[in-house]
Amino acid sequence: MFKKVLLVVIFPVSFVGIVKLLSFTGTEAVLLPDQEYTQLISENYNVFALPIPEELNFAGEPVPVDNFEVRERFDRELLVNTYWQSQTLLFFKRANRWFPLIERILQEQGVPDDFKYLALIESGLMNEVSPAGAAGYWQILQSTGRELGLEVNTEVDERYHVEKATIAACRFLKSAYQRYNSWTLAAAAYNMGRSGINRQITNQQAGNYYDLWLNDETSRYVFRILAIKTIFENPSAHGFRFRQEDLYQPYDYYTVKVDTTISDLVTFAHAHHITYKELRTLNPWLRRTSLPNRSGKEYEIKITKESLFGRQQPIIVEEGEDDGLIMDSPARDTDL
Numbered sequence: 001m002f003k004k005v006l007l008v009v010i011f012p013v014s015f016v017g018i019v020k021l022l023s024f025t026g027t028e029a030v031l032l033p034d035q036e037y038t039q040l041i042s043e044n045y046n047v048f049a050l051p052i053p054e055e056l057n058f059a060g061e062p063v064p065v066d067n068f069e070v071r072e073r074f075d076r077e078l079l080v081n082t083y084w085q086s087q088t089l090l091f092f093k094r095a096n097r098w099f100p101l102i103e104r105i106l107q108e109q110g111v112p113d114d115f116k117y118l119a120l121i122e123s124g125l126m127n128e129v130s131p132a133g134a135a136g137y138w139q140i141l142q143s144t145g146r147e148l149g150l151e152v153n154t155e156v157d158e159r160y161h162v163e164k165a166t167i168a169a170c171r172f173l174k175s176a177y178q179r180y181n182s183w184t185l186a187a188a189a190y191n192m193g194r195s196g197i198n199r200q201i202t203n204q205q206a207g208n209y210y211d212l213w214l215n216d217e218t219s220r221y222v223f224r225i226l227a228i229k230t231i232f233e234n235p236s237a238h239g240f241r242f243r244q245e246d247l248y249q250p251y252d253y254y255t256v257k258v259d260t261t262i263s264d265l266v267t268f269a270h271a272h273h274i275t276y277k278e279l280r281t282l283n284p285w286l287r288r289t290s291l292p293n294r295s296g297k298e299y300e301i302k303i304t305k306e307s308l309f310g311r312q313q314p315i316i317v318e319e320g321e322d323d324g325l326i327m328d329s330p331a332r333d334t335d336l
Contacts (some may be wrong), residue, residue, distance in 0.1 A: 059112035059183035077227035079106035
């Protein structure tokens, strides 16, 4: 749950302006005179200050935007995320694939919908591992994951299981909300840890996120969520334009229930007419080339209905080849 991001601001240049500035003959650029060049920049290069909404809320809780310090903190994150176009555009693309699933689980768990943006700022909806060892879309530490009921070991790591990790994150957030009676402080605790937030509340004798003096990462945390939420709620007002076909689509799959050891996941994948790569893409929580299961625990493994990557050749299953299921067989030590 602890993560630092290097922020790079890239300002937009009008595409028309770029075309006018340089014209190419073969591989040779035709350079423009200084005066014309300067004039074209003046006419085509624009960076706008962004209006701050008169009202903001996080998870239904009002943000005191009439406070100049709060406005400036929000302004910083809004500018950074608006003008870091490549990153934010990727957020839109990935969110189209994963937000419907995350939104459903948040609703089922009784957690406000705004927390989907927490997952987005934590990981960019990529299975990253932070320097502190936090992993998955929700950036959960090993110890925290186990406390929240996730299986975390060398063969299975459910921090990478988007459904189970989302439910685990909801457990943490609901517990934090019960402690603070504030979803905003629950979000801050997700970043800083409950003990860290508790200590600051006690030391500073203040129980409101916006009144606390916190480390730089946590003091920016909720504002980063608010900025992304603001951009997502009105993309075109912040310069983001895209078609539905530009966005990443949800995977189309069915699930296979397994309660025995899978001695070889490559064989298992081929038996279900998919590649090992497709199996691992849909099931990143599988961390080795086998799945030991002496306890008889039931796992649900996703199988793609159609090729994800446009296979170069058909999957060939040899006659007599089993599906890789062998009760209590030893795990392979190698990983692909």
